[in-house]
Amino acid sequence: MIEGPVLGLDFGERRIGVALSDPERIIASGLTTLDRRKKPDYLQSLDEIIRREKVRAIVVGYPLRTDGEIKPGGKTEAVDAFVAALKTRFNLPVHLEDESFTSSMAADSLKQRGGKKKKPSDWIRAKAEIDRVAACYILQDYLDRGEKVS
Numbered sequence: 001m002i003e004g005p006v007l008g009l010d011f012g013e014r015r016i017g018v019a020l021s022d023p024e025r026i027i028a029s030g031l032t033t034l035d036r037r038k039k040p041d042y043l044q045s046l047d048e049i050i051r052r053e054k055v056r057a058i059v060v061g062y063p064l065r066t067d068g069e070i071k072p073g074g075k076t077e078a079v080d081a082f083v084a085a086l087k088t089r090f091n092l093p094v095h096l097e098d099e100s101f102t103s104s105m106a107a108d109s110l111k112q113r114g115g116k117k118k119k120p121s122d123w124i125r126a127k128a129e130i131d132r133v134a135a136c137y138i139l140q141d142y143l144d145r146g147e148k149v150s
Contacts, residue, residue, distance in 0.1 A: 008139025017131030061099030
């Protein structure tokens with residue numbers, strides 16, 4: 001079994017939530033959120049993370065319908081293109097993980113921490129946190145299934 005950190009990504013049109021596992025692939029932790037509008041070359045940012053953290057595989061949240069079927073369309077096609085770019089650029093195994101409800105679970109868990117958002121900048125920060133926490137859920141689901149052979 002190959003060990004080493006796995007990167008978890010929650011891909012979105014505006015932001016990419018990023019999580020990282022420990023080298024033993026037991027637990028996922030939120031790392032950052034990349035704002036694609038502020039950093040259009042987000043692949044360069046991912047490259048820096050992958051090199052610095054010695055990432056051995058990537059897990060990307062994949063949009064499935066509630067019945068588990070893949071539905072062709074805008075978000076699915078965008079994620080497919082993102083996955084193709086990751087495979088080409090990084091030459092690492094890329095795994096797809098169902099992202100169903102991860103953003104709502106992330107939002108719920110952050111709401112339970114408390115605090116009211118008062119300014120627009122607070123809402124932007126909250127959205128970035130939601131994306132990062134969603135990436136943790138995606139990566140943790142993958143790790144919990146025990147697929148550590150990448």
